Amino acid sequence: MSLITRKFKEIRKNRLAYFLILPATLCLAIVLFYPLFKVFYMSFFEIEPLYYKEPIFAGIKNFQKILSDSRFKGTLLQTAYWTFGSVALQFIIGLAAALIINEVFWGRGLARALLLVPWAMPAVVGAFSWKWMWHGEYGVVNHILKTLHLIPHNINWLGGISTAMAACIITNTWRGFPFMMIMLLAGLQNIPKELYDASSIDGASVGQELRYITLPLLKPVILVTTLLAGIWTFNNFAYIYILTGGGPGGKTDILVTFIYKQGFRFFHFGYAAALSVALFFMILAFSLLYIKIMRLESPFS
Amino acid sequence: MAPVRRLVIKCILLTLLVILILWAVLPFFWMVSTSFKTTEETYTVPLVWIPRYPTIKNFLYVVKRAPFLTYFRNSVVVAVSTTVIAIILASLAGYSFSRFKFLGGHSLLLIFLITQMFPGALLIIPLFQIIKALKLLNTLYALVLSYITFSLPLCTWLMKGFFDQIPQELEEAAMIDGCSRVSAMVRVIFPLALPGVMAASIFSFIGAWDEFIFALIFTSTDKARTLPVGLQRFITSYEIYWNHLGAASVLTTIPVVILFLFIQRHMVKGLTAGSVKG
Numbered sequence: 001m002s003l004i005t006r007k008f009k010e011i012r013k014n015r016l017a018y019f020l021i022l023p024a025t026l027c028l029a030i031v032l033f034y035p036l037f038k039v040f041y042m043s044f045f046e047i048e049p050l051y052y053k054e055p056i057f058a059g060i061k062n063f064q065k066i067l068s069d070s071r072f073k074g075t076l077l078q079t080a081y082w083t084f085g086s087v088a089l090q091f092i093i094g095l096a097a098a099l100i101i102n103e104v105f106w107g108r109g110l111a112r113a114l115l116l117v118p119w120a121m122p123a124v125v126g127a128f129s130w131k132w133m134w135h136g137e138y139g140v141v142n143h144i145l146k147t148l149h150l151i152p153h154n155i156n157w158l159g160g161i162s163t164a165m166a167a168c169i170i171t172n173t174w175r176g177f178p179f180m181m182i183m184l185l186a187g188l189q190n191i192p193k194e195l196y197d198a199s200s201i202d203g204a205s206v207g208q209e210l211r212y213i214t215l216p217l218l219k220p221v222i223l224v225t226t227l228l229a230g231i232w233t234f235n236n237f238a239y240i241y242i243l244t245g246g247g248p249g250g251k252t253d254i255l256v257t258f259i260y261k262q263g264f265r266f267f268h269f270g271y272a273a274a275l276s277v278a279l280f281f282m283i284l285a286f287s288l289l290y291i292k293i294m295r296l297e298s299p300f301s
Numbered sequence: 302m303a304p305v306r307r308l309v310i311k312c313i314l315l316t317l318l319v320i321l322i323l324w325a326v327l328p329f330f331w332m333v334s335t336s337f338k339t340t341e342e343t344y345t346v347p348l349v350w351i352p353r354y355p356t357i358k359n360f361l362y363v364v365k366r367a368p369f370l371t372y373f374r375n376s377v378v379v380a381v382s383t384t385v386i387a388i389i390l391a392s393l394a395g396y397s398f399s400r401f402k403f404l405g406g407h408s409l410l411l412i413f414l415i416t417q418m419f420p421g422a423l424l425i426i427p428l429f430q431i432i433k434a435l436k437l438l439n440t441l442y443a444l445v446l447s448y449i450t451f452s453l454p455l456c457t458w459l460m461k462g463f464f465d466q467i468p469q470e471l472e473e474a475a476m477i478d479g480c481s482r483v484s485a486m487v488r489v490i491f492p493l494a495l496p497g498v499m500a501a502s503i504f505s506f507i508g509a510w511d512e513f514i515f516a517l518i519f520t521s522t523d524k525a526r527t528l529p530v531g532l533q534r535f536i537t538s539y540e541i542y543w544n545h546l547g548a549a550s551v552l553t554t555i556p557v558v559i560l561f562l563f564i565q566r567h568m569v570k571g572l573t574a575g576s577v578k579g
Contacts, residue, residue, distance in 0.1 A: 014404070017406070023393065024453050027449055031451075032419060035424045042430075093321070096317065100317060115325050118325050122510060122553055124513055129329060133328060137346070138344055140327070231418055237421070237422050238514065242513075256422035256514075259425070260422065263429070283420070
């Protein structure tokens with residue numbers, strides 16, 4: 001029996017298996033893979049519905065435009081600031097929360113439930129609540145900071161060039177830290193208590209325990225959760241769009257809002273497609289890294 | 302460690318925890334508080350933490366005057382149909398991945414994992430053109446189709462995981478008793494995977510309930526707008542009444558809370574009452 005007929009027989013034998021995955025695969029093919037193919041194709045055309053009726057072949061012109069676009073460079077830097085800033089803060093606060101909750105004390109379940117509120121409420125509602133809290137005149141953030149005498153006057157947080165991105169990052173940190181906390185808490189509870197007993201006999205300080213026991217043993221969980229949080233933040237269109245719309249003056253634009261604007265505000269569809277291709281390769285790099293780490297040190301096995 | 306020092310550390314930790322909790326719940330508290338305020342009280346300096354003259358006018362306004370109910374209905378229709386269809390497709394695929402070893406199965410599973418990373422924003426440009434060409438702009442079909450696809454990878458992974466925990470012997474026994482493979486799957490295995498179905502449903506429902514970018518791009522009239530984009534409409538109109546937005550936000554949150562409460566109880570029951578423990 002030749003190889004081909006053997007493979008064919010194998011496929012026939014498992015036809016139920018293929019039949020069962022067919023609907024799901026079809027959905028992915030129509031809504032994910034065909035558009036993905038199309039976006040690559042579109043990126044080689046000038047598609048300007050305001051000026052020309054038909055797309056015009058442009059070769060690599062759109063990609064050259066990306067390289068020379070100073071706003072793109074600015075956006076890329078802002079995306080990095082947004083992603084790393086959010087994930088770093090989410091991690092620090094999530095770890096602190098997990099460590100505190102892990103210390104046994106009264107009311108632990110309630111504390112954990114309350115800390116999960118940002119994650120449990122609809123994402124969009126969280127963003128709107130914060131937009132209202134950052135309000136320049138009637139915002140509760142200004143009110144609290146003035147009561148504590150930390151600022152003399154009201155600050156227009158989301159409208160100021162120097163404060164807008166920081167405000168967005170704080171908002172996104174609020175949204176994302178509960179996920180970190182839950183994952184790290186699960187990791188902490190897997191660390192054998194004997195290790196801490198041994199280290200306290202040896203006279204280790206709290207800081208040394210954190211440095212030499214807790215963090216090294218949490219490393220697999222930390223890697224996976226920070227990478228996931230990074231991908232989510234990198235792609236978080238809704239928060240930026242709702243909070244600032246990318247403003248003031250594009251100072252809070254991140255890659256995904258920049259693409260949206262190029263396409264649906266300025267109608268440069270070809271250029272937006274080329275930007276999407278660039279985005280695709282960045283996400284691919286992220287994903288491959290993620291899969292590699294998952295395989296190397298799966299914390300869930 | 303000296304007991305006094307230990308007590309001090311505990312106090313510091315507790316203070317930190319209280320600050321953290323206040324920060325976590327403040328936005329929701331503030332939105333709820335605003336939703337019960339009159340317009341005058343909403344715009345008062347210094348701020349009022351708890352409304353002195355609580356009113357339900359904002360809720361009445363939102364429900365009666367604004368197209369909120371249309372948004373709400375659209376959101377329910379989209380989220381429910383997405384969940385039902387996605388769960389059926391994901392169960393079939395998950396079962397297949399769990400029970401069969403077939404050519405290309407492993408790489409396909411890996412592709413499912415990678416697509417989980419794809420953000421909606423990556424595909425807005427081509428998808429808009431495709432949906433437009435299909436004449437599906439401003440319809441709920443466009444939203445349901447894309448939400449199903451984006452929730453399939455994760456749901457399939459979850460369902461595969463749950464099926465993996467159910468021993469293969471159960472359906473083998475059913476097949477010896479005269480069931481066909483398909484009826485063993487439907488009658489024996491799927492009921493046992495019910496807790497998994499519940500978990501995957503939450504993800505799918507909340508994903509659809511929250512989704513923003515496709516809803517923004519595929520809809521331009523109130524006929525097909527869902528809540529996330531509908532809430533945005535309260536802001537882009539000439540005047541923003543934050544108390545109205547507050548009421549709409551509270552109403553948007555309620556179904557999610559109910560779902561959590563309902564499913565949590567259901568899940569615990571499913572795990573303890575099932576003949577197979579996870």
